[in-house]
Amino acid sequence: MAPAPAPGVSVVLVTAPSEEVAATLARTLVEERLIACANLVPKIRSIYRWEGAVHDEPEVLLVLKTRSEGFAGLAARIKALHPYSVPEVLELPVLAGHHPYLDWVLAETTPKPTG
Numbered sequence: 001m002a003p004a005p006a007p008g009v010s011v012v013l014v015t016a017p018s019e020e021v022a023a024t025l026a027r028t029l030v031e032e033r034l035i036a037c038a039n040l041v042p043k044i045r046s047i048y049r050w051e052g053a054v055h056d057e058p059e060v061l062l063v064l065k066t067r068s069e070g071f072a073g074l075a076a077r078i079k080a081l082h083p084y085s086v087p088e089v090l091e092l093p094v095l096a097g098h099h100p101y102l103d104w105v106l107a108e109t110t111p112k113p114t115g
Contacts, residue, residue, distance in 0.1 A: 015062070019060050
């Protein structure tokens with residue numbers, strides 16, 4: 001049996017310079033309901049060219065789950081909070097998945113009424 005189509009859910013990849021920065025970003029984004037959850041993958045090694053030099057640095061990868069329609073707001077918030085001047089913020093649309101999990105992601109990223 002094929003998985004159910006994903007109802008507007010995306011995975012967003014973000015790298016951070018340390019576990020502390022990654023955890024702070026993740027916690028803030030969950031508290032603000034911009035993401036349902038974050039997985040922090042420590043001790044990745046990033047090799048990249050930046051400002052004319054090749055860098056080889058340890059980083060932490062954040063794997064964020066969110067609603068697709070909220071990506072622009074999420075990306076703006078990440079850019080505002082992130083210590084890098086040009087943070088990695090990549091959206092990967094989820095094509096299919098376990099429907100109860102996808103429903104949970106949507107429910108956790110629905111803004112709650114205030115008042």
